[in-house]
Amino acid sequence: MWNQKISEENREKLLLAKNAFQKYTRQLEFEVSPEHLSTLHEQNDKTNPEKLAKMGGAKGLADILQSDLQMGLCNKESKSKFRDRKRHFAENRYKEPEFKGFWPLFKDTFDDPTLKILIVSAIVSLILGVTIEDPKTGWIEGTAILMAVLIVSFVTAINDYQKEMQFRELNKVKDNITCTVVREKEAEEFAGEGEKLAISIHDIVVGDIVVLETGSKVPADGILFYASELKVNESSMTGEINEITKTPEEDCWMISGTEVTQGEGKFIVTSVGKHSQWGKIMEKAKSKEEVNTPLQDKLEKMADQIGKLGLYSAILTVLVLLAKWGFKLYLKLNEGEKFVFHDLVEVVDAVIVGITIVVVAVPEGLPLAVTISLAYSMKKMMQDNNLVRKLESCETMGNATCICSDKTGTLTKNEMTVVEGYFFGEKYEQVPDCEKFDEKYMEIFVRSIALNSKAYFHYDELKKKDIVMGSKTEGALLIMLKKWEREFNEIREDEEQLITKCIPFSSKRKRMTTIIQDGNGYLVFCKGASEIVLDKCKNYIFEENKFILDQDKKNELKKVIHEMASTGKRTLCLAYRRVDSSLCDKDWFSNPDEIEKDLVLLSIVGIKDPVRDAVPQAVKDSKSAGVTVRMVTGDNIETAKHIAKECGIYSEGGLAMEGFDFRKMTDEERLKIIPNLQVLARSSPQDKLVLVKHLKEMGEIVGVTGDGTNDAPALKEANVGLSMGIAGTDVAKEASDIVILDDNFKSIVIAIMWGRSVYDNIRKFLQFQLTVNVVALATSLLAAISGVGLPLKAVQLLWVNLIMDTLAALALGTEPPTKELLKRRPYKKDASLLNGIMKRNIAAQSIYQLSVLLLILKFGGDFFGLDPLVAEEKLHLDCIVFNTFVLMQVFNEINCRKINDEPNILKGILNNYIFLVIWVGIISIQVIVIEFGGSFFATTHLNAFEWGVSLLLGFLSIPLGFVFRLIPAKGDPQ
Incomplete structure (x- = not known):
């Protein structure tokens, strides 16, 4: 085994590590617990480097892990030995959510209580029908109900399966990520040397030496042992909004999932996969307990009420029939006749009637309507850049009352862009064409951007465009050059070797300076915070000349800077100077103050991450829809307020505050200010989580956006978590319910609209279904009690309850959303699934239909x-x-297209071809059933007059529906 030998020195280090960690596994063979090694990356260990020192630092870890800081792992090791490392320390893969195949998903659908009732009813009906009623035809009803169950289950399972497959397709991108490692070459002539290899992140093992460059993503946890001006953006893991400077001496802990924004470095891998910080957070993100959505709760309550109604009606019917049977039996026995077994047939018939009523009462189409509406909406939402990971989140989004949105990338384009500036002595409200400027100074300006920068473009195959790697601020300058069609890469390639010294940007200096050789002297390029660089300038360029930059001119320029900053722009000053080589001794090169004095001002640029074009209207639509939008961002409060004003989020009377102040408040104080809170700036992930919890406590249905790994807790806590498909990390996507594929807030508003459409479509079908069930139930009940026999035979009720209702579920469940849905407030969480208007419509139509049927039963013989x-x-x-x-x-199905007293029930009907096709199809099938159904459907041929009367009575549902809508009724509480 690769790990059988270990030196005494390393054995002592292992013992020291054991004391430091309290627990340490050590067997005859080489054993190091990855759980314990991963504790080095916890926050408290950053402030306690003694533990790492006791292990001998990075060098000691390399010895323990049988690696080499310079050469890396030896490629001479067999593949089996690399597999040993993966087996012992885990693979660098994160446990993906458990993927169930189609059949397990199909099996899970039978957990639905409504389907269970159907199955029990079908089995009882099948047994009684075959054994007692009629062996030849008694099987039809029970078998047909079981077929209905299979249809519902198959549709549900197919959609769940497609949903999982779509989400997996989205995550396939991560499998293409590569990273650079150092491994010892196999060839003997290269013994002792390491070479850089590009490998998949999944092939990284503990002990590997990983090479980092600007733009690299840290693929695993580890200890840094070499760094050159290395800065890392850890916001995706820690919530820190500033770049973190990494050095082997001070902060050497590298965290998986973070991104290098500047410099280069090398680190040794100590934890991978599930033992890394990324992996641990992903595990936590999966631990959320599944809870019902508001619609699921209401549907369960509705199903329970309908079931009880059917059960009570069945019991009442059976009791009445048994009472009639008992009275007849009493009279028979009183007359001296004997009791015979055949007398029990009426008892069995009574039980069958009761079961039939229960079956009629259960809304078979309801679960199918929910599935169809959600599945249809999910597919359509995909076209609107919403990947729905959980079907139920559709309807939950429709009832959202609050959206807590990130700023960067969601409300803004996440594209830092130079939008205005002061160029060569003149102020421009927009970036002008470069032809306006003197080419002599334009050349200096372009070189200053190209050489005094670490950012670069990387062509993204997935997005089919160049994206900025490194500092987004520097990237804004490169984008400006790209628009000017200036090739900065050629300048870098030609002059990079001329760079003599680079003084990197730091939060303390707030500027960056690069010195390059230029003939017999040097060119100094400086850029940074405008006020600081401006104070170091002596001259400025205007047209073809240099002018003295006196105090009056500086004050004028400071006013320009303030105007840019006050409108939410980040300002950056670019300057240069030429220095004769005779002035550049050793002391000069080591003195930044001497290097950066007497500069010549080139430009002051205003850089902005512009608000997405559609965002202000989307926020306005949200407000009209009764949805409060709050911005939760890490930006400073002035920038956040300005951007929020542009978006329409921050308004007069609203509250903007920083996370630090929010954090200091008690729970009671927070609950008081949250209703007016519109902007939370300088916020941490914990602030966002606390805000979401408080909003839920206040009865709000909360949607939260997030893209970083650290957003996972808030995404899971929210009623609907919305992750970003472009900028979002895998952990954020895993924690979310909906993935916004284009990272655009407008798509979130579309999700609200679709969610409301789902909710309304289900209510439309429920209004239709309950009318059918009430009439069928009442007719069956009254007919059974009156003794005239059931006018609606079992197979006919099956056609009505199953086939027609299934098609109605498809017709009403696929009504497309309209803008009108955003002109009302969301339904309250405790609002009844049936509002007063729907109850009135159901009652009025039921009374009309029941009256017609009873009149036909009573007087139809004479009339026809x-x-x-x-x-x-x-x-x-x-x-x-x-x-x-x-x-x-x-005809009542047309009425049911509207549930809020809309006067025009035909509005938009031509936009739903599915409804039209199904409506015509149902009538066509009904003609076939009546004219050709025969004994199977217990039907016979009807003449033209009988058809005309039936059609007229059916059509009257529409004008009567208009009359019924004039009756006052309460809508949904707002």
Whole structure:
């Protein structure tokens, strides 16, 4: 084994490590617990470097891990030995969410309580139908119900499967990430030397030496042992908004998932995969307990109420029938007749009637309507840049009352751009064409940007465009050169070797300076914070001359700087100077104050991350929809307030505050100020999490955006977590419910609109379904009690309850969203699924339909010239009842397209071709069922007059629906 030998020196180091960590695994073979090594990367260990020192620092770790800081791991090791490392320390892969195949997903669908009721009802109906009712036809009803269950389960499982596959497709991008490591070459002539290799991050093992450059992502946890002006953006993991300077002496802890923004370095890998900080956070992100959404809770409550109604009606019916049977039996026995087994047939019939009523009462189409509406919306939302990871988050988003949004990349374009500036002595409100400037100074200006910068462009194959790597501020200058069609890369390639000294930017100096050889002297390029660099300038350029920069002129320029800053722009001053080589001795090179004096001002630029074009209107739409938008950002408060004003988030009377002040407050104080809080600046991830928790305590339904790993807790805590598809980390996406593929706030508003459409579509179907069920239930109940027999046969009810309702679920569940959905406030969390308007519509239509059916049963014989006492004519009359019942539902389906007293029920109907096709299809199928159904459907041929009467009675549902809407009724509470 590769780990069998270990020196005495390393053995002592292991013992020291054991004392430091309290627990340390040490067996005959080489063993190091990755859990313990990973504790080096915890925050408290950053302030306690003694533990690392006891292990001998990075060199000691390399010895323990049988690696070499210069050569890396030996490629002579067999692949099996690398597998040993992966097996012992884990692979550098993060546990992906468990992916269930289609059949497990199909099996899970049967946990739905509504489906369970259907299955039990179907089995009982099947047994009774075959054994007692009629062995030849008694199987039809139970079998058909079981088929309905299979349809619902298959649709649900297929959509869940497609959802998982789509999300996995999105995450495939991460498999293409490569990194650079140093490993010892195999060839003997290169023994003792290490070479740089580009490998997949999944192939990194503990002990590898990873090379970092500007723009690199840190692929694992480790200890830094070499750095040159290395700065790392750790905001994705720690929430720190500033770049962190990394050195082997001070801050040597490298954290997976972070990004190098400047410089270069090398570190030795100590923790990978699940043991890294990234992996641990991802595990925590998966630990959220699943809870029902508001709609799920309401549907469960509704299903329970409907089930009880059906059960009570069935019990009442059975009791009445049993009472009638008991009275008849009493009279029979009183007359001296004997009890025979056949007398129990009526008891069995009563039980069958009761079960039939229960089956009729259960809304078979409801779970299918929910699935269809959610699945259809999910697919359409994908086209609107919303990848829905959890179907139920669609409807939850529709009831959102608050959105806590990041700024960068969501409200803004995440593209730092030079938008105005002071160039060569003149102020420009917009960046002018470079042809306006003297070429002599233009050449100096371009060189100053190209050489005094570490940023560069990288072509992203996925996005099909160049993206800035490194400092986004420096990137803004490069973008300006690109628009001017100036090739900075050629300048870098030609003159990079002329760079003599580079004084990097630091938060203390707030400027960066580069010195390059230029003939017999040197050129000094300086850029940085405008006020600081401006104070070091002696001259400025105007047209072809240099002018003295006196105090009056400096004051004028400081006013220009203030004007830019007050409008949310970051200002940057660029300057240069020529220095004769005779002045450049050793002391001069080591004295930045001497280097950076008597500068010539080239430009002061205003850099801005512009607000996305569609954001102000999207925020306005959100407000009209009753959704409060809050900006939660790490920016300083003045910039945040200005951007929030541009977006329409920050308004008069609103509150903007910093995370530091928010943090100091008590819970009671926070609850008082949160209703007016519009901007939370300089906020930490913990601030965002606390804000979300408080909002939920206040009864808000909260949506939260996030892109960093550190956003995962808030994303999981929110009712709907919205991660960014472009800038978002894998952890953020895993923690979220919806992935915004274009990182645009406008897409979030579209998600709200779709969510409301889902909720309304389900309510539309519920209004339709309950009308059908109430009428069918009441008709069956009254017919059973009156003793006239059930006019709607079991297979007919099946057609109504299953086939027609399934198609209605598809028709009403796919109504497209409209802008009108954003003109009302969200439904309250405790609002009933059925509002007063819907209850009125259901009651009014049910009364009309029930009255029609009872009148046909009572007087239809005389009206149509039929004798109910004759079996064939009774069948004919029942067929008219059945046909009229179905056609009333068909026309009422048009009424059900609107649930909030909208006067025009036909508005937008031509935009939903699915509804039109299904509506025509149902009528066509009904014609086939009536005319050709025969004994299977218990139907017979109807003449033109009978069809005309049925159609007229059905059509009357529409004008009567208009009349019914004039009856006052309460809508949803706002």
